[in-house]
Amino acid sequence: MTVIKNLCIYCGSSTGNDPSFAAAAERLGALMAKNGVGLVYGGGRVGMMGVIADSVLRGGGRVRGIIPRHLQAKEVGHDKVTELIIVESMHERKNKMSELADAFAVLPGGLGTLDETFEIITWKQLRLHDKPILLIDVDGYWKPLEHLINSIVDRGFAHDDCTKLFTIVPGIDDVFPTLEAMPAPRFGAVPDRT
Numbered sequence: 130m131t132v133i134k135n136l137c138i139y140c141g142s143s144t145g146n147d148p149s150f151a152a153a154a155e156r157l158g159a160l161m162a163k164n165g166v167g168l169v170y171g172g173g174r175v176g177m178m179g180v181i182a183d184s185v186l187r188g189g190g191r192v193r194g195i196i197p198r199h200l201q202a203k204e205v206g207h208d209k210v211t212e213l214i215i216v217e218s219m220h221e222r223k224n225k226m227s228e229l230a231d232a233f234a235v236l237p238g239g240l241g242t243l244d245e246t247f248e249i250i251t252w253k254q255l256r257l258h259d260k261p262i263l264l265i266d267v268d269g270y271w272k273p274l275e276h277l278i279n280s281i282v283d284r285g286f287a288h289d290d291c292t293k294l295f296t297i298v299p300g301i302d303d304v305f306p307t308l309e310a311m312p313a314p315r316f317g318a319v320p321d322r323t
Contacts, residue, residue: 131261131311135193136161137169137230139245140177141238142205150237153267154180156301157236162188164305169229171222172196172214174207177236182207195225223248232261232308237270253294259314262295263304271297 144151158181161168168185171178172194182192192210200206201215216222223245227233235246252258264271275297281287298307 131232131308131313133166133231133305133308135167135169135191135230136308137226137233138181138236139233139238139242139249140170140181140236141242142171142173142176142178143239144176144180145237147268149268150177150270151180153265153301154236155184157181157234157265157304158184158190159188160301160305161185162190165190166305167191167193167211169193169195169226171226171241172207172210173200173205174209175205177238179207181236182210186210193229195222195229197222227252227258227260230260232263234263234265234304235271236265237267243274250294254291261308261311261314263307264295264297265301265304266297266299267301 140154154177158168162185167190168182170182173179173196174182182194185192186209193212193214194207194210195214195216196206197219198215198217206213214225216225227249233249235242246264249262253262264274266272278292282289282291296307298304
């Protein structure tokens, strides 16, 4: 069984064009606070990032944001979080987020969210960590990615077992039951790669 004290959430810096995306972030934040699970995220106050951080805070939960200095300078950092860690680069941000998290969950987002998702999955494939990774398929958002990965396997660019590096769950209410049912990681945190 995986014990989750801090969950890293990757998600968009906008809320997209479907209200269900922001509603999902709001619900997940409330569940995290209720379950005493801290949020580790990209430190933004805008978009899905802002929605989930505000939701965790409203529920009395802990929020750690990690933001690069250049984004903080553009005033997109969330100044009400429990702890805002300012780093020098996007690489340092991703490393710190992975270091602080016991597991990862991905909500809808854009290119930055895809970048973070692929990197953490690749790190797991390279055995740099063994933490759970969930993609939350809000309104079928991750179905195209699932099809792409299956195509990559079908065309011989990845082994079948790469689909076991992450789990796609249908909705927010599936996140904690799925995480609780997963085995504890066999080895620890991602080593420092900054």
